[in-house]
Amino acid sequence: MNFSEKIIKEKLLEVIMTFPKVSIIIATFNSEKVLPRTLDAIKRQSYPSNKIEVLLIDGGSTDNTLSLADAYNCIVYPNPKTDPVNAKLIGFRKASGKYVITIDHDEVMENKDSILRKVISLEENSSCKVALCSGYKRPNKYPLLNQYISEFGDPFSLFIYRFSKGYNFFEKVLRKKFDIINENNDYLVISFNNIKTPVIFELCCMGTMVDREYFNTIPGAFEEGDVFTHLFYYMIESGSKNVIMVKDDPLTHYSVDSLKAYFPKIKWRIINNVHFEQQGNNGFSGREKLQPSIKYKKYLFPLYSYTLFFSLFDSVYYSITRKNGIFLLHWILCIYVASQIIYQYFLKIIHKRPQFTSYDGKKVIM
Known part of the structure; x- marks a missing residue:
């Protein structure tokens, strides 16, 4: 059973006057071919649009990326270094929402309730500061290479971690490697209290929602990239060891196709x-x-x-x-x-x- 309409309506009634603001950070660079899909998916979200701000951190695009940003009412900030890590770091500094989602310019939230479900799951579990999607999904009729990239990133990472982030395998890997301390029809709560094998997690990608106010308490979180990109490990060290994975919430990934x-x-x-x-x-x-x-x-x-x-x-x-x-x-x-x-x-x-x-x-x- 998927996230039921009844539960969504109940939660809407509970928090309709107090929806927390959500900031969405997107790193862009000549993104006109893929960006419209990403922004259209955000527009289709059931979460109140007046509680969402979209920040585009642009690395000097020379195509129509900035025109698209204006058409979709996005807030744009420059990224002099052009690399995506620096872009997301800038985005976190500029974000004003309680919760922040980082999503790449070639990623699409498939479930229209993706943002709402993540917010509800975090509000229901105060000890959790992170809500993950259900994994990457290859678009229909898209090159097969996409699945390899989405699941493992590169052959070196596959060798080191053997940690799949593909939609059909991500939940299975989490269940196999870590303890599930709570579960309902809508999400899992995973405990990383007992990590036996190396794990690769970056909270600034994969459409992950994080509690910005919490991560502000980690020294250097939004100051240097080496802390920012490894916030998952600093979070574990600080004592927050539980993470949510929302079910039926794939992220379609239009990655490089050759x-x-x-x-x-x-x-x-x-x-x-x-x-x-x-x-x-x-x-x-x-x-x-x-x-x-x-x-x-x-x-x-x-x-x-x-x-x-x-x-x-x-x-x-x-x-x-x-x-x-x-x-x-x-x-x-x-x-x-x-x-x-x-x-x-x-x-x-x-x-x-x-x-x-x-x-x-x-x-x-x-």
């Missing part, structure tokens, strides 16, 4: 982790400081990639379990990533550092 566009983004992540300390701390380099076990596991990745047996096994396993042939390319992606990591560390040894560029690699950032 390997030609995917490879530069993987390379960008590797370069930042190897050469640029501050940027690297926003990603894996920052996580390994908070999860010591992955610090050593990373050295096994080249072995996993180049011996082929292990990466080929995973390629076949995931292609069968996902019924998606694109996963057969996993071993090839592993070789590319492992080779890039080794090459970038070689450049670092000889003191030759690449330029710091925008996320798509097309713009040099000074």
